[in-house]
Amino acid sequence: MSVIVNSTSSEGFRHSVDINERHTLATDLPVSLGGEDSAPSPHDYFDAALGACKALTVKLYARQHDIPLTGIRVAVSHDDSEERKGKYSLNVELTLEGNLTEDQRTLLHRIADRCPVHKLMTTAEITIQTQLA
Numbered sequence: 001m002s003v004i005v006n007s008t009s010s011e012g013f014r015h016s017v018d019i020n021e022r023h024t025l026a027t028d029l030p031v032s033l034g035g036e037d038s039a040p041s042p043h044d045y046f047d048a049a050l051g052a053c054k055a056l057t058v059k060l061y062a063r064q065h066d067i068p069l070t071g072i073r074v075a076v077s078h079d080d081s082e083e084r085k086g087k088y089s090l091n092v093e094l095t096l097e098g099n100l101t102e103d104q105r106t107l108l109h110r111i112a113d114r115c116p117v118h119k120l121m122t123t124a125e126i127t128i129q130t131q132l133a
Helices: 042-064 102-112 116-123
Strands: 003-007 015-019 023-027 069-079 089-098
Touching (some): 042 102
Antiparallel strands (some): 015 023, 069 089
């Protein structure tokens, strides 16, 4: 897995993000930080990773266990007011669609918190090593 981020201009903050040489995204800063807000910010992608992982995990689990889930909506919001103090709070709201029993809804709610990105964000010790090329 490789992610390559490249500047798209010498003046602005927009960058292209190439993932595994198969998927291209873009990122930019919000206007308040000098960007053009032409693409999601890195923080947006962080929040989106959690929402996407929860949606995919729940959908996969439901399919594997013949639970009649017909759709899922994951809304992620955050409070970054204390980020500089080391606190970043994410709030997730799941909307489960389909003819589900309360037991199935409860189970899928629990499964959402078992997604790999949720675990990574809450339990992993992450190390980052940066060197010049």
